[in-house]
Amino acid sequence: MTASPANLKLTIVGIENRTTTFTVEDGMLVVARPGEKKWPRIRTTLGHVLWAEVKGDSLEVSFLARRKSTSPLAVVRLTGTVQEAEADLASAFTESLMDAAYAGVKRQRKLKVFVNPKSGPGNGIVYYKKRIEPIFQAARCAVDPTFTDYPGHAQELIKELDLEQCDAVVVVSGDGLVHEVINGFAQHRDPEGAFRVPIAPVACGSGNGLPLNLLGPQDGYDVCAGALNAIKGKPMHIDLCSVTQKDKTVYSFMSQTVGLFADLDIGTEWLRFLGSTRFVVGFVIEVLKMKRCPVKLSIKVADSDKKQMVQKLHGYHAKARACTSPAEVPISAEDTAADDDSTTAPSSAPPLSPTDPKASSPLSPPDSEGWSTFVRPLSYVYAGKGPYVSRDLMQFPVSIPDDGLVDIVAQEITTRKAMIDAMDESEQGMQYWLDTQHYFRASAYRVEPYSPKGCFSVDGEEYPFEPFQVECHRGMATVLSPCGYYQAEFRLPDESKAS
């Protein structure tokens, strides 16, 4: 049989004594099972095929598929007996199907898996055993699982990771355990080699910013989509931020915050049972308190024009989508402010409305080294990489994965109503357009508290409320991604209304 993915077809009668026809057409696997009542015709992309083989007279085809376009992914494993007359055709079919399903991807990855039994509402172990492990087994991956026993357990083990024996580190948890893995890599005897090992997050926590950014809002919380990404995702570089306090440095892949959102992150541990709703409830509680954030914020600004930042994002996405492989995703010179002139002043004044009486820049002029100071009273400072920090909040909508710039939101004190209203479409990042929400892209920034009391959160984990400096390091870590860029759509407000 001269099988190519365009014309593959196999009809056998050996699966549950029914005639089953497998067809590959237009990059899809179609399985027709006329006698099957519940799911007679399954259609799924070749990328969702986990395994296909004939061994002796046994056929197995395993894949992920959705019953409806909005359903989560489910594992389907079809096994049956192949008659002697069908054997050659079935072997040729499964070999061609596997070639197409794993084009450009190493089969049977070696996966180091961490499962946090305590993350989010505490479903990690159940999800792992019932939904994730069967996918790894179907794909014949070599899996080394650890159920973490205490905070810091994953970090201790990752420091000693045998890099030769690991194609990816899978983190079945929230963002806190990813933070541990990143900092374990930094302490590895070969940190450069360790940071080349890609991380594949599978969402089981409360925030799950990283899986949302990599898999998008539809699949971000789908543990099957996360498992598939671990098996087939392609390496994508992301920036890390070093956060230095006194003589200690930690690495942050997602966020650093002081003020309202830090109080929320740290102060709502008791609401963990609510899952991601914890952050919505916590936000309302903190807005009602409306505390000031007593800090001095200094920034090495690269960009602060909101519309231009959106246009740059769109330019980046257009190029990224034109690439077939994440490794090819380019960053154009005009998108890479971190390269040469990251210490220059903002390209234009922040977009305050023309009638705003305070329509002067909220930043002091830059000093000789390019540092400016934010000069208005603050409610919070929220900085980070990656658009989503949780399902309900696209905090950094114009973030680009590896351009060496960290996004910084400086929220000026405003009314409670304005803060609550702004959260209305915060899952689409619409708070970005608030006049009182100042947004900078920067190579570095510093925060110096004026008061001894407060909370400081890095990737959702608590750190001392003491001065800190952050520097963004271009492409320092690696994650797995289905497409090579953050999957979050963000438009100019007039475009959003038009659609």
Ligand SMILES: Nc1ncnc2c1ncn2[C@@H]1O[C@H](COP(=O)(O)OP(=O)(O)OP(=O)(O)O)[C@@H](O)[C@H]1O
């Ligand atoms: N067995 C364990 N018992 C208690 N804590 C643990 C255990 N294993 C890991 N941890 C810690 O649990 C903390 C929270 O984990 P994680 O961030 O993964 O979940 P989450 O907070 O629910 O999610 P998110 O960070 O996305 O909001 C991390 O600081 C991690 O170190």
